[in-house]
Amino acid sequence: HGAERVRRPHVIPVDAAAREHRDARLARSGWIAGAAVLLLLVCVQPLRDTDVWWHLALGRYITVHGIPAHEPFSFLPAAYPWVGQQWLYEVVLAGLIGAGGPALASVVMGTAAVLAIVIAAFALPRDARVPGAWMAVAMVLSGLVMAQVLGVRGQVLSVLGLALVLLVVRRWRDGRNGFLWLLPPLFLVWANVHAGFIAGLMLLAATLLIVGRGASGAAPSRRHLGLALLASVAATLVNPAGPGIYPYILETFTNPTLTQTIVEWASPDFHNVWLRLFEGEVILLVVLWVASGGPDAVDAAFAGGTLVATLFAQRNVSLFAVVAIPQVALYGARAWRMHVAPRMSGRWRFAPRRAAVLTLTAAGAVALAVAVTLGPELTPTAEADSVASRYPVAPASYVAAHYAGQRLYSIDTWGGYLVYRFPDQRVVFLYDETAVFGNAALQRYLDIHLLRKGWPQVLKSEQIEHAIVPLQSQETSALHELGWTIDCYDAASGSVVMSAAPASAGIAQTALEIPLADPTPC
Numbered sequence: 001h002g003a004e005r006v007r008r009p010h011v012i013p014v015d016a017a018a019r020e021h022r023d024a025r026l027a028r029s030g031w032i033a034g035a036a037v038l039l040l041l042v043c044v045q046p047l048r049d050t051d052v053w054w055h056l057a058l059g060r061y062i063t064v065h066g067i068p069a070h071e072p073f074s075f076l077p078a079a080y081p082w083v084g085q086q087w088l089y090e091v092v093l094a095g096l097i098g099a100g101g102p103a104l105a106s107v108v109m110g111t112a113a114v115l116a117i118v119i120a121a122f123a124l125p126r127d128a129r130v131p132g133a134w135m136a137v138a139m140v141l142s143g144l145v146m147a148q149v150l151g152v153r154g155q156v157l158s159v160l161g162l163a164l165v166l167l168v169v170r171r172w173r174d175g176r177n178g179f180l181w182l183l184p185p186l187f188l189v190w191a192n193v194h195a196g197f198i199a200g201l202m203l204l205a206a207t208l209l210i211v212g213r214g215a216s217g218a219a220p221s222r223r224h225l226g227l228a229l230l231a232s233v234a235a236t237l238v239n240p241a242g243p244g245i246y247p248y249i250l251e252t253f254t255n256p257t258l259t260q261t262i263v264e265w266a267s268p269d270f271h272n273v274w275l276r277l278f279e280g281e282v283i284l285l286v287v288l289w290v291a292s293g294g295p296d297a298v299d300a301a302f303a304g305g306t307l308v309a310t311l312f313a314q315r316n317v318s319l320f321a322v323v324a325i326p327q328v329a330l331y332g333a334r335a336w337r338m339h340v341a342p343r344m345s346g347r348w349r350f351a352p353r354r355a356a357v358l359t360l361t362a363a364g365a366v367a368l369a370v371a372v373t374l375g376p377e378l379t380p381t382a383e384a385d386s387v388a389s390r391y392p393v394a395p396a397s398y399v400a401a402h403y404a405g406q407r408l409y410s411i412d413t414w415g416g417y418l419v420y421r422f423p424d425q426r427v428v429f430l431y432d433e434t435a436v437f438g439n440a441a442l443q444r445y446l447d448i449h450l451l452r453k454g455w456p457q458v459l460k461s462e463q464i465e466h467a468i469v470p471l472q473s474q475e476t477s478a479l480h481e482l483g484w485t486i487d488c489y490d491a492a493s494g495s496v497v498m499s500a501a502p503a504s505a506g507i508a509q510t511a512l513e514i515p516l517a518d519p520t521p522c
Contacts, residue, residue, distance in 0.1 A: 056097060
């Protein structure tokens with residue numbers, strides 16, 4: 001009996017502590033799962049990115065003909081060879097849409113974006129003890145910030161790659177060198193899906209320059225990191241362009257014409273609500289740094305570098321947002337423990353078992369609500385309506401029926417969709433892969449789009465006699481004044497088909513016979 005009385009007090013607390021630890025982990029999992037499921041609402045998006053169509057057309061082309069050496073769709077001569085840098089993404093995209101339509105592509109890419117956010121949330125020091133609530137707050141905030149640049153696009157895979165780099169670097173700093181050898185295969189794939197792999201290499205290089213000793217006092221192996229970085233750079237050379245991928249990316253990132261004409265390549269316009277969210281996250285992160293005693297040097301470098309990149313081009317907001325996730329969680333939790341928790345005096349605290357039940361129940365309710373909300377939006381009918389509202393579906397069908405094989409003018413953001421509709425005819429003027437055409441071709445497009453002096457001569461020299469343009473665009477009014485006819489109008493996309501002369505009796509009407517504001521439906 002005496003022995004029992006000695007042993008029993010030691011056994012019971014250990015079991016209770018284990019149960020408490022398990023319940024705390026369940027509660028933390030509930031917060032993370034709830035945030036992840038909630039983020040599906042903003043990460044699973046329809047095919048709204050205009051680039052998706054020419055990437056899809058190219059993926060189908062590659063599966064039949066292989067990676068092209070020259071631009072394969074436009075009637076314009078390209079100034080530069082085609083660099084198939086995203087060929088793997090394009091083939092996968094074509095496979096996804098071929099297997100399950102746009103809905104499958106939306107779900108897969110949205111899930112990849114959420115996975116990236118979850119992985120980044122776990123890029124925390126091993127001994128940080130960050131509560132699930134702070135991880136969930138950081139995840140939702142960054143998800144909202146980067147939502148506008150997600151969707152069905154290769155950039156999502158760069159967000160995922162960057163999150164994996166953050167996790168590997170964090171584990172390496174905790175003394176786990178073996179994680180570094182995940183980097184070369186990661187960069188091998190990454191370099192063939194999106195040019196954002198450059199950001200991952202930069203983060204690794206910055207880490208190598210800054211880190212001296214790990215947070216635990218054990219020195220992480222800089223030699224191992226250096227070797228992994230060199231192996232990763234070598235892995236990026238295994239792509240269709242080889243070492244030529246780097247000059248191609250540099251030319252794209254530094255092309256002044258692109259930065260002046262493409263919104264995503266411009267500096268942020270903080271009048272936009274979503275960029276105000278980005279601004280708010282930057283301010284919040286700085287406040288949390290100060291309130292928690294200051295940032296780690298690597299964290300400051302990561303956040304500062306991606307902030308500068310975003311200020312140069314707003315499309316890089318996703319890089320800052322993914323880097324900010326573990327930092328908002330870590331420094332927010334520290335600031336809370338330093339300044340708020342001591343004043344709580346036990347208020348608003350739940351027992352671990354009750355907290356686990358509440359968070360898991362809430363996560364289940366969120367999952368049900370998300371399924372009910374997203375389900376109707378992913379039906380074939382809903383997807384078709386979404387595409388028809390954003391792109392000239394009916395006008396393209398009209399052109400296919402009446403002007404097959406004849407050259408078209410259209411705004412560049414619709415050019416990719418027309419490439420998808422007419423992949424073998426070379427009837428499309430310019431589309432969003434403007435870098436391959438060179439500045440001269442882009443300026444010829446801008447001559448028409450901006451109605452510069454002599455713009456009708458560009459149409460004539462390029463033998464363009466048909467156009468698909470928005471009804472309310474400046475091109476429509478100018479072409480109408482030039483004597484072009486309106487063949488038909490598509491109410492869903494707000495676009496018209498126009499021709500330099502009547503197509504045939506009873507189909508097209510001259511500008512004098514039909515008001516511009518009341519054209520015949522397609």
